[in-house]
Amino acid sequence: MIRINDVQISYKDKNDIVNAVKGVSFDINEGEYLALIGPAGSGKSTLLAAIAGMLIPDKGDIVINKYKLKKISRTKRALVRARQYGIILQFSEMVNRFTVAENLYFSWYAANRGVSETDFHDRLNRLTDRLDMKNLLDSFPAKLSGGQMQKAAIARAFIKNSPIILADEPSGDLDPANIEKVKELFLEENAEGKTIFLVTHDMKLAFDAKTIYEMKDGRLCDLIKHD
Amino acid sequence: MSKVLLILINRTKLNSFFLLLLYITAAFQLSLYYFFKVSGDYHNILLETGHLTAIIGFFIGIAGVQFIITKTHAYDMGNLEMLGYSRPAYMIYYIAVSFILIIVGTLFGLLAFYIFENIFNSQNTISKIDFSYFKIFKNMLLLFLTASTLFYLFHSRKDPMLLVKERQ
Numbered sequence: 268m269i270r271i272n273d274v275q276i277s278y279k280d281k282n283d284i285v286n287a288v289k290g291v292s293f294d295i296n297e298g299e300y301l302a303l304i305g306p307a308g309s310g311k312s313t314l315l316a317a318i319a320g321m322l323i324p325d326k327g328d329i330v331i332n333k334y335k336l337k338k339i340s341r342t343k344r345a346l347v348r349a350r351q352y353g354i355i356l357q358f359s360e361m362v363n364r365f366t367v368a369e370n371l372y373f374s375w376y377a378a379n380r381g382v383s384e385t386d387f388h389d390r391l392n393r394l395t396d397r398l399d400m401k402n403l404l405d406s407f408p409a410k411l412s413g414g415q416m417q418k419a420a421i422a423r424a425f426i427k428n429s430p431i432i433l434a435d436e437p438s439g440d441l442d443p444a445n446i447e448k449v450k451e452l453f454l455e456e457n458a459e460g461k462t463i464f465l466v467t468h469d470m471k472l473a474f475d476a477k478t479i480y481e482m483k484d485g486r487l488c489d490l491i492k493h494d
Numbered sequence: 495m496s497k498v499l500l501i502l503i504n505r506t507k508l509n510s511f512f513l514l515l516l517y518i519t520a521a522f523q524l525s526l527y528y529f530f531k532v533s534g535d536y537h538n539i540l541l542e543t544g545h546l547t548a549i550i551g552f553f554i555g556i557a558g559v560q561f562i563i564t565k566t567h568a569y570d571m572g573n574l575e576m577l578g579y580s581r582p583a584y585m586i587y588y589i590a591v592s593f594i595l596i597i598v599g600t601l602f603g604l605l606a607f608y609i610f611e612n613i614f615n616s617q618n619t620i621s622k623i624d625f626s627y628f629k630i631f632k633n634m635l636l637l638f639l640t641a642s643t644l645f646y647l648f649h650s651r652k653d654p655m656l657l658v659k660e661r662q
């Protein structure tokens with residue numbers, strides 16, 4: 268379980284402070300499919316980054332299993348990410364100097380050190396078939412279109428078989444046919460037990476979630492749906 | 495995981511080649527300085543100070559290039575950290591690449607100097623004076639490996655999410 272407890276996050280530029288998240292609390296239970304919607308600039312990506320342990324809140328804390336992300340070292344946070352999370356960032360960020368296949372491999376490897384590589388190749392084949400992206404494997408991220416990059420980032424998050432997926436607008440650049448593939452993948456993986464935290468503008472995708480929160484101006488303002 | 499090392503070297507060929515040329519020149523300059531010093535070829539203090547000043551200026555320039563090139567890795571470092579590799583874990587590979595470049599650059603620089611000395615200077619050849627290769631390796635590593643390590647640490651100091659936002 269992930270507990271988000273009165274989290275406040277700000278960005279400090281030279282002489283400017285932006286309060287992006289202004290006190291948010293909620294839990295993400297094991298196996299839950301939770302969606303977060305809200306207008307641009309409301310702090311969704313910032314919150315997701317903090318849950319991922321990639322930004323440290325100024326106030327409040329995020330606890331995953333028994334780890335308080337703020338209290339443990341940066342090295343330990345990386346380890347928690349390796350074991351717990353598959354992450355898709357908003358702009359499908361990828362290691363630039365790695366090919367798509369290498370990005371996928373090193374995502375898998377971080378969580379599966381010592382596991383036989385046949386596991387990687389099995390998962391790679393299944394995911395690239397499902398997302399129809401075999402042809403992208405040898406490309407460098409910089410050479411891909413937005414939609415292609417998004418598919419690669421999605422595959423990279425799922426290939427490691429981590430218990431939790433954090434996805435930030437994973438369908439923003441995709442066409443309807445591909446959105447359908449992604450929608451199915453998320454539903455299926457959730458049915459198999461993965462916890463999913465999804466930030467999205469796409470209501471079709473959001474309505475697959477059991478719980479939908481809305482965020483506005485750094486605060487959670489609405490619980491839109493709860494089964 | 496030497497795979498990572500090979501990938502890094504292979505994918506940064508142009509930058510690495512440029513740095514290598516600079517390290518070769520640096521090692522050559524350093525050799526020239528030590529050679530003149532031990533063979534008593536600096537006839538007055540002004541000459542020695544002038545040469546040393548030029549070398550220091552050149553080295554500061556190289557450090558500037560290192561600073562810029564290490565910065566281009568900030569985005570990738572943030573991404574590696576997102577994937578679950580810790581800062582010390584990936585830093586080792588970046589520093590290892592620097593180490594290899596400095597060692598290879600110094601080797602070629604020394605080789606070039608050895609040939610140069612044997613062709614143009616028949617009185618005080620390297621074999622006749624107490625010329626220490628070790629000293630040059632030591633100083634090259636001390637200066638440039640320290641600098642690039644500090645620059646890598648500096649450019650990866652922010653939270654990984656902020657590194658990832660530094661896409662160029």
Ligand SMILES: Nc1ncnc2c1ncn2[C@@H]1O[C@H](COP(=O)(O)OP(=O)(O)O)[C@@H](O)[C@H]1O
Nearest residue numbers: 278285287306307308309310311312313314659
């Ligand atoms: N690196 C940054 N530096 C300064 N301000 C930022 C930075 N990243 C985001 N912000 C600001 O934080 C706020 C929330 O941004 P973000 O979390 O990306 O919102 P969302 O994902 O909901 O669109 C916005 O006002 C945005 O301008």
Ligand SMILES: [Mg+2]
Nearest residue numbers: 311312313357
């Ligand atoms: Mg966003």
